[in-house]
Amino acid sequence: MASVTLERLTKIYPGGVKAVNAIDLQIADREFVVLVGPSGCGKSTTLRMIAGLEEISSGTIRIGERIVNDVPPKDRDIAMVFQNYALYPHMTVAQNMGFALKLRKMPKALILQKVxxxxxxxxxxxxxxxxxxALSGGQRQRVAVGRAIVREPKAFLFDEPLSNLDAKLRVTTRAELKRLHQRLKTTTIYVTHDQEEAMTLGDRIVVMKDGVIQQADTPLSTYHRPRNRFVAGFVGMPPMNFFDGAIRMLEGRMIFEEGTLRNAKIRDPDRLTSVQTGGGGRVKIDAESAVIMEGELTLPGIGFRLDIPERLRGTLAGRIGRHIVLGIRPEHLHRNAVESEGRDCPLSMKLNVIEPLGNDMDVYMETQLNDRVVARIEATAEASDGSSLDFVRDSQVTLYADLRKIHFFEPGESGMNLSLSSGCSKEPTHALA
Ligand SMILES: Nc1ncnc2c1ncn2[C@@H]1O[C@H](COP(=O)(O)OP(=O)(O)O)[C@@H](O)[C@H]1O
Ligand SMILES: [Mg+2]
Incomplete structure (x- = not known):
């Protein structure tokens, strides 16, 4: 077993696509690390470079102490499991599993024993x-894993190994892979686009976007302390709600006031594109989620207001009057006020859609200025037909944010999380203007 270290690892494909951009990552011996991010962010390229299947453009890859930049794949002593399993169709399961050992000229009896x-x-x-x-998808997947295990490699590399399985089998196989790692303790690098899979499997998850590592941290730390808005929006389901607005002083209180963006920029799913709007401004929207990222903020006065909790006042004091993005996870909106610092801030919203989940339900709502707010709340007060009694479509509902758990971000799709430093800061909060 071994550690795997990437230093300034870069891949530029012929044609100029910078798939991986100078990433640094240290994977400890025995660690289970998951590379996660949206399609095209460079996960597979990174894995294939570690396996030696893709030439690197610059940087260094170390397996243990050894630099393997120029070592051919078969001599790197790592085993990769692919999405399509890549089994040899003409060989039996036993032959598939033992093939690498046969190539090593291991005695037949020993191969049989290991297989x-x-x-x-x-x-x-x-x-x-x-x-x-003659095997089901789940069985093929096991054979592919088995073929990797018998080689007793220094590290396992998995590229979306569960994506061809149905939802239920994915979840059970996921748990088995985790158990397997607890038993074998082989260093594992696992690629997936599925944030839930990443959260449940990884000792650490590495969130990537556009060939760059956004955060490499434990699952819970990534969830509770996302470094930027991208990570905050990517980890967690349903995704975090974002509200554009500004910090203001109102009768001596520091508040967040929801606003709206004029001349916002639009983001196209593949490339960042600026689009000209009627007013002559630039517009940038994330077309996949239709979230407006940047623009000129206006405060029409019909947005909701929220008292800034004390822990954040110091950090935000320097940002009064400037555009800021409030982030609230769906599970941190509640039916009743949460006992916490500061005042309760009821958010009144119009309810559009209810998705019952059994114990919980996801309710999709809109404020005056934001038409995609989602809350995951307990599904109490149920009518006999299973519908919710107090939450009815098209009605006005009031929810309360848990102020201990809200975040503030700089504007922009990767805007830094401003709420992080203050959480552990010992500095006294500034006197309010
Ligand atoms: N062989 C290739 N030639 C050119 N571009 C490629 C090649 N393989 C991948 N890319 C590009 O590199 C980027 C990263 O791809 P990839 O590593 O496959 O992402 P992921 O696995 O995260 O979906 C994408 O923009 C993709 O289109
Ligand atoms: Mg991929």
Missing amino acids: TETAKMLEIEHLLDRKPK
Whole structure:
């Protein structure tokens, strides 16, 4: 087993796409690290460079102490499991699993022993004589994992190994992979676009965007302390709600007032594009989520107001009158006021859609200025037909944000999280103007 270290690792494909941009990452021996991010962010390219399947443009890859930049894949002593499993169709399960050992000229009896042991561990012993076409997707996936395990490599690399399985099998196989790692403790680098898979599997998750690491942290730390707006929006489901607005002083209180963006910029899903608007301004919207990212903020006075909790006042004092983005996770909006510092700030919203989830429900709402707010709340007060009694479509509802858990970000899609430093800061809060 071994550590894996990436230094300034970069990949520029012919044609100029910078798929991976000078990333630094240290993966400890025995660690399970998940690379996660939207499609095209450079996860597979990073993994393939570690495997030696993709030439690197610059930087260094170390496996253990050894620099492997120019070492061919077969000599790197790592095993990769692909999304499509890449089993040899003409070989039986046993032959597939033992193939790498055969190439190493390991004695037949020993190969048989290792293959059988591994098959037992994965509960595929009864399938050893079958060919891949006679296996289900889940069984093929196990064989692919088994083939990696028998090699006893220094590290496992997984590229979206569960994406061809149905939802239920994905969840059970996920748990098995985790158990397997707890047992074997082999250093593992695992790629997925699924934030939930990343959160549940990783000792650490590495959130990537546009070939750059946004945050490399434990799952809970990433969830509770996202470094920027991108990470905050990517981790957590349903995603965090964002509100454009400004910090103001009102009768001696520091408040956030929701506003609206004029001449906002639009983001196209593949490329950042500025679009000309009628007023001659630039517009940038994330077309996938239709979130407006940047623009001129206006405060029409019909947005909601929220008292800034004491812990954040010091940090935000220097930003009075400037555009800022408030972030509230759906699970931090509640039916009743939460006991916390500061005042309760009821948010009144119009309810559009209810998605019952059993114990909880997701309610989609709009404020006067923001038409996509979602809350995950307990589904109490149920009518006999299962519908919610107190939450009715098209009605006006009042929810309360847990002020201990709100975040403030700089504007822009990767705007820094301003609420982080203040949480642990020992500095006294500034006197209010
Ligand atoms: N062989 C290739 N040639 C040119 N561009 C590529 C190639 N493979 C991937 N890319 C581009 O590199 C970027 C990162 O791709 P990839 O690493 O596959 O992302 P992910 O696995 O995160 O979806 C994307 O913009 C993709 O289009
Ligand atoms: Mg990929």
